[in-house]
């Protein structure tokens with residue numbers, strides 16, 4: 001089981017919908033306009049078919065933040081998503097990420113931090129976002145292996161890297 005976490009509106013549901021679209025189209029054609037998403041109130045379970053496995057991803061709505069920890073058991077990997085175009089959310093996202101990393105049940109989980117919405121003109125670069133998050137310090141002090149990626153769930157750019165990360169994470173186990 002992989003948990004998909006992040007503040008409300010960062011693009012978690014769109015990421016899952018895009019992935020399902022790609023698997024239906026065999027990854028060959030343009031994705032087109034993004035499907036409509038509504039804020040996730042509760043959780044959203046999606047089975048993703050990877051190269052070697054089917055992995056269940058559980059999105060937890062951003063509005064569920066206070067009860068995220070009740071889903072941490074039995075989870076082997078975590079994707080934490082950030083909206084790179086929303087500067088007002090950076091500090092709260094950083095605190096949320098630190099709290100996820102310090103959760104006892106997640107100490108052995110593999111973690112991917114995704115900086116989403118790279119298609120927007122106001123988005124900060126990966127280097128800027130990592131520096132604002134002090135990502136190098138976080139990576140050095142956290143018990144988990146942490147990877148970072150840039151994504152546009154809207155255009156699909158970077159989506160293959162997310163799938164490759166999931167593939168390698170679930171193949172190694």
Ligand SMILES: Nc1nc2c(ncn2[C@@H]2O[C@H](COP(=O)(O)OP(=O)(O)OP(=O)(O)O)[C@@H](O)[C@H]2O)c(=O)[nH]1
Nearest residue numbers: 008009010011012013014037039040062117153154
């Ligand atoms: N431009 C742009 N918009 C995006 C991107 N990803 C998501 N969005 C938009 O952001 C809004 C929120 O996306 P959701 O996927 O519903 O966000 P969420 O993280 O699931 O939010 P909660 O379920 O409330 O936690 C929607 O209007 C999406 O179309 C992106 O990469 N680029």
Ligand SMILES: [Mg+2]
Nearest residue numbers: 012013039040
């Ligand atoms: Mg959602």
